Amino acid sequence: MIPDKAPKEDVFLGSEDLKKEAHVPSFDKYKELYIHSVENPGEFWGDVAKDFFWRNKHTGQFLDYNFDVTKGEIFIKCMEGATTNICYNLLDRNVHEKKLADKIAFLWEGNEPGDELTVTYRELLQRVCQFANVLKSQGVKKGDRVSIYMPMVVELVVAMLACARIGAVHSVVFAGFSAESLCERIIDSQCSLLITADGFYRGDKLINLKLLSDEALQKCKDKGFPVKKCIMLKHLSKEPEEIVGSRSPPAKRSCPDLEIPWNPEVDLCWHTLIKGASDDCEPVWCDSEDPLFILYTSGSTGKPKGVLHTVSGYMLYTAITFKLVFDYQPDDIYWCTADIGWITGHSYITYGPMALGATSVLFEGLPTYPDVSRMWEIVDKYHVTKFYTAPTAIRLLMKFGNEPVQKYKRKSLKILGTVGEPINPEAWQWYYNVVGEKRCPVVDTFWQTETGGHVLTPLPAATPMKPGSATFPFFGVVPAILNESGEELEGPSEGYLVFKQPWPGMMRTVYGNHQRFETTYFKKFPGYYVTGDGCRRDKDGYYWITGRIDDMLNVSGHLLSTAEVESALVEHKAVAEAAVVSRPHPVKGESLYCFVTLNDGVSYNQTLEAELKKQVREKIGAIATPDYIQNAPGLPKTRSGKIMRRVLRKVACNEKDLGDISTLADSSVVEQLFQNRCCTAV
Ligand code: WT7
Numbered sequence: 001m002i003p004d005k006a007p008k009e010d011v012f013l014g015s016e017d018l019k020k021e022a023h024v025p026s027f028d029k030y031k032e033l034y035i036h037s038v039e040n041p042g043e044f045w046g047d048v049a050k051d052f053f054w055r056n057k058h059t060g061q062f063l064d065y066n067f068d069v070t071k072g073e074i075f076i077k078c079m080e081g082a083t084t085n086i087c088y089n090l091l092d093r094n095v096h097e098k099k100l101a102d103k104i105a106f107l108w109e110g111n112e113p114g115d116e117l118t119v120t121y122r123e124l125l126q127r128v129c130q131f132a133n134v135l136k137s138q139g140v141k142k143g144d145r146v147s148i149y150m151p152m153v154v155e156l157v158v159a160m161l162a163c164a165r166i167g168a169v170h171s172v173v174f175a176g177f178s179a180e181s182l183c184e185r186i187i188d189s190q191c192s193l194l195i196t197a198d199g200f201y202r203g204d205k206l207i208n209l210k211l212l213s214d215e216a217l218q219k220c221k222d223k224g225f226p227v228k229k230c231i232m233l234k235h236l237s238k239e240p241e242e243i244v245g246s247r248s249p250p251a252k253r254s255c256p257d258l259e260i261p262w263n264p265e266v267d268l269c270w271h272t273l274i275k276g277a278s279d280d281c282e283p284v285w286c287d288s289e290d291p292l293f294i295l296y297t298s299g300s301t302g303k304p305k306g307v308l309h310t311v312s313g314y315m316l317y318t319a320i321t322f323k324l325v326f327d328y329q330p331d332d333i334y335w336c337t338a339d340i341g342w343i344t345g346h347s348y349i350t351y352g353p354m355a356l357g358a359t360s361v362l363f364e365g366l367p368t369y370p371d372v373s374r375m376w377e378i379v380d381k382y383h384v385t386k387f388y389t390a391p392t393a394i395r396l397l398m399k400f401g402n403e404p405v406q407k408y409k410r411k412s413l414k415i416l417g418t419v420g421e422p423i424n425p426e427a428w429q430w431y432y433n434v435v436g437e438k439r440c441p442v443v444d445t446f447w448q449t450e451t452g453g454h455v456l457t458p459l460p461a462a463t464p465m466k467p468g469s470a471t472f473p474f475f476g477v478v479p480a481i482l483n484e485s486g487e488e489l490e491g492p493s494e495g496y497l498v499f500k501q502p503w504p505g506m507m508r509t510v511y512g513n514h515q516r517f518e519t520t521y522f523k524k525f526p527g528y529y530v531t532g533d534g535c536r537r538d539k540d541g542y543y544w545i546t547g548r549i550d551d552m553l554n555v556s557g558h559l560l561s562t563a564e565v566e567s568a569l570v571e572h573k574a575v576a577e578a579a580v581v582s583r584p585h586p587v588k589g590e591s592l593y594c595f596v597t598l599n600d601g602v603s604y605n606q607t608l609e610a611e612l613k614k615q616v617r618e619k620i621g622a623i624a625t626p627d628y629i630q631n632a633p634g635l636p637k638t639r640s641g642k643i644m645r646r647v648l649r650k651v652a653c654n655e656k657d658l659g660d661i662s663t664l665a666d667s668s669v670v671e672q673l674f675q676n677r678c679c680t681a682v
Contacts, residue, residue: 002031002473002541006464007464007540008464010466011464011465012441012442012464012467015414015441015461018327018414018415018441018460018461019461022327023327025461027462027463030459030462033475034473037476038475042063044476045063045316045504048316048319051319052089052316052319053088053093054082054083055083056081056082056083057081059081063502064076065502067501067522068527069523069526070526073514074514076508077288078316078504079313079504080289081288083285084286084311085167085283085286086164086315087161087165087283089315089355090355091124091161091354092283094357095121098357102120103359104118105121105124105354105360106124106359106361107333107360107362107382108362109361109362109363109364109381111202112365113374124157127155127274128165129278130274130277131162133277134274134277136166138231140163140168143290144193145189146163146168146171146194146195147171147173147195148170148171148194149172149173149175149195149196149213150196150197151200152362153235153362154362155197156172160172160293160346166284171185171295171306172295172341173185174339175207175341177620178617178619179219179618180618181304181619182213183216183219184303184304185306186216186220186227187223187225189306189511189512192228194217194231196230197236198260199258202365202369203365203366203368208259213230231268232260233271234269234270234271236258237258289312291309291311295342295343298552298561298564299520299561299564301561301563302566302567304564305513305516305520306512307449307507308508309452309507314351314505315355318355319355319356321352321453321474322352322355322356322358322453324474325417325454326417327386327460329385333386334353334358334360334385334386334388335361335378335382335386336389336417338388338389343452344419347452347505361382363378367397373404376405380410380412384413385414386414388417388419390419391421391557392556392589394431395586398426398430399587410435413435413440414439415440416435417444417445418444419445421557421589422468422545425468428468441465442467444465444470444471446470446533448531449507449559450531451505451507453474454474455474455479456543456545457470457474458471458472466538469538469543471542472541476503478500478501479498479499479500480498480499480528481493481495481496481537482528486524486525486526489537491537492538494534494537495534497545498529499531500527500528502529506529532552533549534546534549553590553592554589555590555623555624556587556588557589560623562580565578565594565620566578568616569616571615571619572611574599574608575597575598575599576597577635578594579643579648580595581593583627584653592624592625592627593648594612594628594629595630595651595673596612596629596630598631598633609629629678630677630678632673633672634668634672634673637664637669638665647664647670648673651673
């Protein structure tokens with residue numbers, strides 16, 4: 001499946017310098033290790049596991065699984081019977097055994113330039129232990145779920161690791177999500193406690209998180225699920241003595257008029273609780289397959305799925321992918337620009353890098369604030385060596401030309417990475433030529449919330465790159481391309497991307513709904529994990545992701561389901577029916593184009609349009625804000641009443657070639673739709 005020899009034409013080769021000390025220095029070495037990992041997973045992963053502390057050794061097979069729904073329940077187990085604690089491996093071991101106590105874990109850079117602080121591994125261990133004791137004193141026990149709704153601050157990492165230390169299951173909800181989304185996620189995961197902050201700035205915009213949290217908790221209560229406690233961190237309203245860590249210059253982010261509602265029965269102050277807490281906290285030893293966290297991702301029914309990851313497999317997989325894909329070296333300064341509220345931040349800010357004892361930049365702000373050079377200013381300021389971002393950010397910055405990049409030197413950069421969506425070759429070229437000055441390999445990492453870590457990716461010193469291709473599988477990962485009838489295609493081909501066997505870091509279930517896990521990922525093609533992505537394999541065996549082939553769309557690297565947005569629209573009293581499709585967007589990758597059929601007697605106008613946009617933003621969050629809404633008195637439907645989204649996609653893009661529309665019940669609808677196209681969508 002992987003070519004014997006790497007191609008030499010139409011490819012970009014990694015830097016020679018990198019090869020000297022790289023963990024995987026050549027394509028031959030990659031191939032050799034890959035074959036070993038697939039033929040002998042127990043041995044391969046067993047070696048990876050040697051780098052970690054195990055309280056008890058595993059008993060059964062290293063990896064055990066069933067991927068075939070016709071043979072019984074789907075399951076994946078890794079190192080069953082072994083006990084460990086991920087927080088112990090990330091902190092105590094680095095501090096006490098690996099002599100990294102005084103190494104900086106995070107270089108925190110705030111929204112405002114100049115607002116910064118650092119935290120070492122020793123300090124983090126202390127703070128995590130203290131906060132773990134706080135959680136215990138609030139009655140949180142092993143297995144309990146805790147929601148975390150926080151900005152990009154060090155305390156977010158502290159909260160996650162404190163949960164992990166006592167075996168509680170964190171569910172981080174991205175701070176850009178609405179109160180409604182937070183409420184839905186709290187109830188679905190039955191969380192007993194919420195951790196939040198007063199507020200934060202994103203660029204110029206103030207987000208009052210505490211108000212949103214209160215609104216979410218009120219909604220939970222109204223739905224019969226009262227959450228007992230809410231711990232609030234003061235971020236904007238912090239007193240000078242509440243600042244932990246070395247920080248210079250003094251605070252610039254005070255916000256005296258921030259409204260902070262307070263309900264003494266529920267609300268607790270982070271700083272008050274921490275004051276008396278001991279920094280000694282014995283980790284709770286967990287079984288390998290105990291849950292570590294839940295993270296929600298969009299689902300095609302419109303209801304988000306609680307993707308569940310477990311302790312040991314996730315630990316091994318995030319650590320080894322981080323080490324090899326970014327070719328981690330001890331003196332690296334690594335920066336992943338994602339928010340911890342997404343899987344990228346979980347795996348490649350919190351867990352993977354900390355398992356290796358890495359130093360990371362933790363950035364609160366935006367790539368365009370206060371100006372479009374901010375990223376490169378930060379790269380120079382901290383001498384960032386490995387830089388990981390999203391195609392949408394690259395396309396956004398590319399619009400401003402080379403000058404904002406070239407104002408800074410970027411000499412420290414060695415490897416560049418991307419994730420989240422297919423990267424178009426122009427953006428890849430710009431990233432490679434301008435940002436990396438042709439020195440730095442670009443690792444285009446394909447993966448999903450479900451996969452836990454990279455599954456298709458180049459290794460920077462081993463894999464010749466092709467702009468836009470995620471290249472080859474990571475160790476232990478066996479991809480295949482299937483046609484509509486479920487047959488495996490060989491050689492150059494295009495079809496459904498599936499995986500044939502598990503790797504340690506893949507999800508274990510949908511929280512509270514194992515059946516949904518089986519139906520979503522394993523039912524269509526028994527024996528395979530179905531990614532939901534389309535994929536092409538070229539003559540050299542390279543994999544090219546062609547995008548989602550289900551009802552999901554990818555806006556700025558974040559998945560949304562059409563059903564989720566449709567149901568938010570239909571909840572408006574004026575709307576009878578809604579259909580949402582994606583339309584290509586130069587920066588966001590895809591954007592939302594919505595068709596709404598209004599109730600009788602309601603007329604369409606700008607006020608209504610604004611209300612509908614607001615409705616979606618409030619129900620889901622700002623990322624889901626529709627770009628276009630079109631009044632559609634009729635929708636194209638089949639005789640059985642199914643909306644033909646394929647036709648709507650053509651209308652959204654103004655493409656008149658509709659293909660076969662013989663199943664359409666009333667073809668006059670289509671003409672009308674073209675006439676009524678949104679005038680702003682050229
Ligand atoms: C979907 C998963 C994994 C972290 C961020 C998104 C798309 C992701 C790539 C890539 C082409 C990509 C896929 C995938 N995707 N990375 N390098 N090339 N497509 O996590 O929200 O779970 O989304 O993002 O469509 O299925 P997610």
